[in-house]
Amino acid sequence: xxxxxxxxxxxxxxxxxxxxxxxxxxxxxxxxxxxxFDVRPGDVTALIGPxxxxxxxxxxxxxxxxxPTVGRIALRKSATESWLLERLRDHQISRRAGVARTFQNIxxxxxxxxxxxxxxxxxxPLMQASGMTVLGLLGTGGYRRAETHAIEKAKAxxxxxxxxxxxxxxxADLPYGDQRRLEIARAMCTEPVVLCLxxxxxxxxxxxxxxxxxxxxxxxxxDGVAVLLIEHDMSVVMEISDHVVxxxxxxxxxxxxxxxxRDDPKVIxxxxxxxxxxxxxxxxxxxETGA
Amino acid sequence: xxxxxxxxxxxxxxxxxxxxxxxxYTMVYGIIGMINFAHGDVFMVGAFLSLIVxxxxxxxxxxxxPIALLLVLVIAMMLTALYGWTVERIAYRPLRGSFRLxxxxxxxxxxxxxxxxxxxxxxxxxxxxxxxxxxxxxxxAAEGFTVNVSNVQLIIVLTTIVLMxxxxxxxxxxxxxxxxxxxxQDRKMAALLGVDVDRTISLTFVLGATLASVAGLMYLLYxxxxxxxxxxxxxxxxxxxxxxxxxxSLPGAMLGGLLIGLIExxxxxxxxxxxxxxxxxxxxIIVLIFMPNGLLGRPEVEKV
Numbered sequence: 001x002x003x004x005x006x007x008x009x010x011x012x013x014x015x016x017x018x019x020x021x022x023x024x025x026x027x028x029x030x031x032x033x034x035x036x037f038d039v040r041p042g043d044v045t046a047l048i049g050p051x052x053x054x055x056x057x058x059x060x061x062x063x064x065x066x067x068p069t070v071g072r073i074a075l076r077k078s079a080t081e082s083w084l085l086e087r088l089r090d091h092q093i094s095r096r097a098g099v100a101r102t103f104q105n106i107x108x109x110x111x112x113x114x115x116x117x118x119x120x121x122x123x124x125p126l127m128q129a130s131g132m133t134v135l136g137l138l139g140t141g142g143y144r145r146a147e148t149h150a151i152e153k154a155k156a157x158x159x160x161x162x163x164x165x166x167x168x169x170x171x172a173d174l175p176y177g178d179q180r181r182l183e184i185a186r187a188m189c190t191e192p193v194v195l196c197l198x199x200x201x202x203x204x205x206x207x208x209x210x211x212x213x214x215x216x217x218x219x220x221x222x223d224g225v226a227v228l229l230i231e232h233d234m235s236v237v238m239e240i241s242d243h244v245v246x247x248x249x250x251x252x253x254x255x256x257x258x259x260x261x262r263d264d265p266k267v268i269x270x271x272x273x274x275x276x277x278x279x280x281x282x283x284x285x286x287x288e289t290g291a
Numbered sequence: 292x293x294x295x296x297x298x299x300x301x302x303x304x305x306x307x308x309x310x311x312x313x314x315x316y317t318m319v320y321g322i323i324g325m326i327n328f329a330h331g332d333v334f335m336v337g338a339f340l341s342l343i344v345x346x347x348x349x350x351x352x353x354x355x356x357p358i359a360l361l362l363v364l365v366i367a368m369m370l371t372a373l374y375g376w377t378v379e380r381i382a383y384r385p386l387r388g389s390f391r392l393x394x395x396x397x398x399x400x401x402x403x404x405x406x407x408x409x410x411x412x413x414x415x416x417x418x419x420x421x422x423x424x425x426x427x428x429x430x431x432a433a434e435g436f437t438v439n440v441s442n443v444q445l446i447i448v449l450t451t452i453v454l455m456x457x458x459x460x461x462x463x464x465x466x467x468x469x470x471x472x473x474x475x476q477d478r479k480m481a482a483l484l485g486v487d488v489d490r491t492i493s494l495t496f497v498l499g500a501t502l503a504s505v506a507g508l509m510y511l512l513y514x515x516x517x518x519x520x521x522x523x524x525x526x527x528x529x530x531x532x533x534x535x536x537x538x539x540s541l542p543g544a545m546l547g548g549l550l551i552g553l554i555e556x557x558x559x560x561x562x563x564x565x566x567x568x569x570x571x572x573x574x575x576i577i578v579l580i581f582m583p584n585g586l587l588g589r590p591e592v593e594k595v
Contacts, residue, residue, distance in 0.1 A: 107477055109473050123473075
């Protein structure tokens, strides 16, 4: 369980995650159908598509929530370390493979303080330093150093997301936009190689969205962490992503640079087509009720 | 006044024992939302293990009481912790993710199993322990009334206070405590942040069992007898205490334990000894009618 499976595939150096022929069925419903794409290291990769396209399902497969019906997801953590993500148990996805994620809805530990939220994310290294909790209680040197280091790292992140003044407040008391940033900081405290964000800009105002884009760019450039995101806010997607993958009805319909994807007729059809139908449906309803 | 103070001493002692057991209920409920009905029997096993370890120590010649008791405490804690861990491992973990009632039924089965196991292994009769800790203090002789506090009572209350302090420290300040609170709030998220949820749950059971074993030792020292059935009554009372204090809340469990102990003793002293259990449970019901989350429980916030 602790060593990478022998059949973990050798990925080329410029691929961080390779999703291969991923299919996820729920009973008769095919949520994701034969999807393959690569996430390159140091890229911001956006996963977009109309509602129900299967984006979150792909995320859930990558982060171990679902076991794919078919297909595999390989991650190249370093030159010598590769993992098949669908074989890892949930806490190992973060610990061993270095995948961190956030959810569409905020899932902070509301009853704990802002700082504690970031310390929970560093549980694994602290646990290692303490051996077991008993040693931690006795305050052995190694553990105390690790704890100091953990607090410093947490504080550095709080500075970066501009929440240092609220370090000791319960996380639930923060305004919505701050909670979003705190979630990203918490995910980053696990020292991931890839950060998976499920609609990080949802519910943010334009100013907060711009801050978020800055933060994500800084994570990619300064920390060298790849970002994989699902996003509906196209301004954010077009602004920060290096690579866009478009899903529609569970199938991949486009894959490329933001510009190429934006001009792709299939993408336009998927987006506008759906929206046109909706518009027409609403128009019909209005007419009917009016008449 | 004299009578009242004396009853207060009894009540605090009994309440301490209930409180120690109640913590095991409340912690397990907090982290996996399940009532561990076998916890009372883990307490009983702790009492038996304490007795056995003590007798073995005496047999091999360790008779100096403080040393012997300390050894009993440590060894019984470890052995009972092993029971707690095993119970979780074989009876609850395989059922995680199953429907809600499954672990509950499994817990009741575990409770019956432990009772019968001890009954068969140790016999159905009361097992006595000769008084180990004797003597005590008299308070208030100068003011014209005397209150007796035995050394055993003092040990029980002091041990409880110390353990509670250590415990609050573990849950509030350590890495394990943080992981435990995180798992209470959102197990899946905790796992995604690298917390080994299964291990955290196991440790929670181990800690609960450890405290139950201390309660078992205290019970043994105080009453001087144990049998296979003590776990049931004490377990139900401690569970009541946990609910009264607000299940899921550690200070609540301790407060609830003290209250149940005090109510029981005072009712027995001033009203009627035969109805003391009725009194304790009636008060529980009344409190729950007006404060459904218990005294210190947090209201459940519906997630939208």
